[in-house]
Amino acid sequence: MTECMNAEVRDALPDLLHGRLGDLDRATMKAHVESCADCRAELALMERVRAYAPLGPSIDVSRIVSMLPAPVPSAEQQVAQIAPGRQHSGMSKIWKLAAAVALIVAGTLTFSKSREPVSSGSTVAKIATVVHAPSAASEVPAPAVTPEAQPKEVAITNPVAVATSKRVVSTSGLSLTGGVQDLTDTQLEALLREVDNVEGLPTAEPETISVVVDGDEGLQ
Amino acid sequence: MVSIEPSDASTEYDALDGMLAEEAENRVIKAVKSLSPTQHEVFLLRVEQGLSYKEIAEVVGTTEGAARVHYHHAMRAVKEFLND
Numbered sequence A: 001m002t003e004c005m006n007a008e009v010r011d012a013l014p015d016l017l018h019g020r021l022g023d024l025d026r027a028t029m030k031a032h033v034e035s036c037a038d039c040r041a042e043l044a045l046m047e048r049v050r051a052y053a054p055l056g057p058s059i060d061v062s063r064i065v066s067m068l069p070a071p072v073p074s075a076e077q078q079v080a081q082i083a084p085g086r087q088h089s090g091m092s093k094i095w096k097l098a099a100a101v102a103l104i105v106a107g108t109l110t111f112s113k114s115r116e117p118v119s120s121g122s123t124v125a126k127i128a129t130v131v132h133a134p135s136a137a138s139e140v141p142a143p144a145v146t147p148e149a150q151p152k153e154v155a156i157t158n159p160v161a162v163a164t165s166k167r168v169v170s171t172s173g174l175s176l177t178g179g180v181q182d183l184t185d186t187q188l189e190a191l192l193r194e195v196d197n198v199e200g201l202p203t204a205e206p207e208t209i210s211v212v213v214d215g216d217e218g219l220q
Numbered sequence B: 001m002v003s004i005e006p007s008d009a010s011t012e013y014d015a016l017d018g019m020l021a022e023e024a025e026n027r028v029i030k031a032v033k034s035l036s037p038t039q040h041e042v043f044l045l046r047v048e049q050g051l052s053y054k055e056i057a058e059v060v061g062t063t064e065g066a067a068r069v070h071y072h073h074a075m076r077a078v079k080e081f082l083n084d
Helices: A007-017 A023-035 A037-051 A061-067 A075-087 A090-115 A120-132 A151-157 A159-172 A185-197 A215-219 B012-033 B037-047 B053-060 B064-083
Strands: none
Touching: A007 A023, A007 A037, A007 B037, A007 B064, A023 A037, A037 B012, A037 B037, A037 B064, B012 B037, B012 B064, B037 B053, B037 B064, B053 B064
């Protein structure tokens, strides 16, 4: 069996066999095959090979599959893959239960906190108000209070004073709107002592400031 | 009563024809199986499956030109085997 010298036609013979040629190419190929004994014989051989399909292609399917890119599972598939493991996990149930309990406790605490009446928690604010409430009857000397010694800072920076004042306020039952005039003498004395102990307050009398001006340059 | 027609009888020619066909089939099978693994794979993908050289190259893991060469070598080997 010899070979046709037309390599292009021989290349296309399997395509002619499987009908994978266009109309024009198929007509050209058929015309050639009718006139070429070698191509006719080769085409007949292909038909025989094709007919004996049980030849069994030795295609390594596993190798082909291994070369294919791995399919990316969809979100539903991923959830379906993960879900069964979670359902059968005892630890997962425990964690779920613990999370639920923690959520309930946190919610209850938050709710009770929000429902709690304003009482001891705002004592600091009360004291700050009481300490610095302006009052005509107060005998507390009014020092030159600097911005650093504002009411809030007194209450915050001196926790001892706050605690003491807390006791004083709670025993006297002062309200937010109360003033210094509501305090007893003992309470006022204690309050004054605490105010005196607060650091950072300026002295009652301002220091004298002497300004020296150079005679010639200062006047110009 | 069943009548037997002459065409129903198995003739000696039919038996011989069957034997020759079987022999021809076996030879083709042997010819194809004598190919190297790569030639065997490329040859069947081209002739039996009708894949293009480009498709064969992707399946086999080679180039299109190499697939074409493998096919022509395989076809030549099959022809030589059958002519012996």
